[in-house]
Amino acid sequence: MLGRFGISMYFCGMNPETYHIPVLLTPSVEGLAIRPEGTYVxxxxxxxxxxxxxxxxxDGGGRLFSFDQDADAISRVEDNPRWTPIHSNFRYLKNWMRYYGVEAIDGLLADLGVSSHHFDTPQRGFSFRSEAPLDMRMNQQAQLTAADVLNTYTREQLTSIFRLYGELRQAGRISSVITKVRSEAPIETTSQLAELLIPLLGHDHERKDLARAFQALRIEVNGEMSALEEMLTSAIELLRPGGRLVVISYHSLEDRIVKNMMRAGNINGEVESDLYGRTKAPMRAVDKAITPTPEEMETNPRSRSARLRIAEKIG
Ligand SMILES: C[S@@+](CC[C@H](N)C(=O)[O-])C[C@H]1O[C@@H](n2cnc3c(N)ncnc32)[C@H](O)[C@@H]1O
Known part of the structure; x- marks a missing residue:
């Protein structure tokens, strides 16, 4: 199985020593419209x-706070008086800004999901291309692993995870097979899961569907959607008028949350009005969604599903 999905096929052209190649680097950083003395996250x-x-x-007055819930990422930050790494889930953005005495920020950038480092470190269990325990935690101190999800969630819960986060037509069949297999012995490794899934996936899209099934589990394990919603709510509150929110997402559900929060300041995307019928949208979109150029997709296959949205806080 692993031979068929050899790592070189997927990350072709990528040096395995590289931690992560930044996606949409220029348009996203330009989207922040950086003021040299500003505070950025x-x-x-x-x-x-x-x-x-x-x-x-x-410059001397400017500050950057960088969050990551993964200790591997934080450990690589070099000393810089303007740069403060924060080893935490970004859902606690507001608490951390309060801790550092920051009342307002000029811009926030989020490049969601996992890094190539996660896929390239087999023992982290994110990839179906290597044999490993089903872990998938970005924060290695967190309790819940992918094996816990597979072996303890109900069939209905599993179906909704594979349908919602993996957009898999076969979600119902997948969860039925998982509950049947685990009644005999727990599902513990990436290859056990991949072997169980392959016969259930469409032959033409096997590799894509397998990636989607793994992605669905990863999103659940790391509580990615709720963290995103909490972080965006805090970001909109913290931004000063004219401040920029820049988000790169890789999944349609993620992108919908980003779009709605940018449009309306809430997850439903419904702009509220005051008593006089005046709309109360907190942000305005800057340009349409931006996607990578064919050249970027060619040199960095991970960028293929990326979508960049930029919005500005209304004064
Ligand atoms: C796509 S990578 C970012 C890559 C980065 N922009 C670069 O150019 O190298 C996403 C990173 O965000 C971290 N991450 C994802 N969700 C997080 C969350 N809720 N809180 C904190 N860090 C998170 C992951 O651990 C991962 O290292």
Missing amino acids: DVTLGGGGHSREILKYL
Whole structure:
């Protein structure tokens, strides 16, 4: 099985030593419209590609706070008086800003999901291309693993995870087979899961569907959707008028949350009005969604599903 989905096929052209190649680097950092003395937050440090680019624009008064819930990412940050790494889930953005005495920010960038480092570290269990325990935690101190989800969730819960987060037509069949198999012995490894899934997936889209099934589990394990909603709510509150919110997403559900929050300040995307019928949208979109150029997709296959949205806080 692993031979059929060899890592070189997927990350062709990518050096396995590379932690992560930043996606949509120029348009996302330009989207922040950086003021050199401003206060910025990168809530998804990863390999630090976006953070280091932001730092280039800051002068003595400028500050950058970079969050990552993964200790591996935080451990690679070099000393810089303008740069503060924060080892935490970004859902606690507001608490951390209060802790550092920051009342308002000039811009926030989020480049969602996992980094290539996660896929390239087999023992983290994110990839179906290597044999490993089903872990998938970005925060290695967190309790819930992918194996816990597979072996303890009800069939209905599993169906909705595979349908909602994996957009898999076969979600119902997948969860039935999982509950049947686990009644005999727990499902513990990536290859056990992949072997169980392959016969259930459409032959033409096997590799894509397998990636989607793994993605669905990862989203659940890391509570990605609720963290995103909480972080965006805090970001909109913290931004000063004219401040920029820049988000790169990789999944339609994620993108919908980002779009709705940017349009209306809430997850439903419904703009509220006051007693006089005046709309109360907190942000205005800057341009349409931006996607990578064919050249970027060619050199960095991970960028293929990326979608960048930029919005500005209304004064
Ligand atoms: C796509 S990578 C970011 C890559 C980065 N922009 C770069 O250019 O190197 C996403 C990173 O965000 C982190 N992350 C994802 N969700 C998070 C969350 N809720 N809180 C904190 N960090 C998170 C992941 O651990 C991962 O390192």
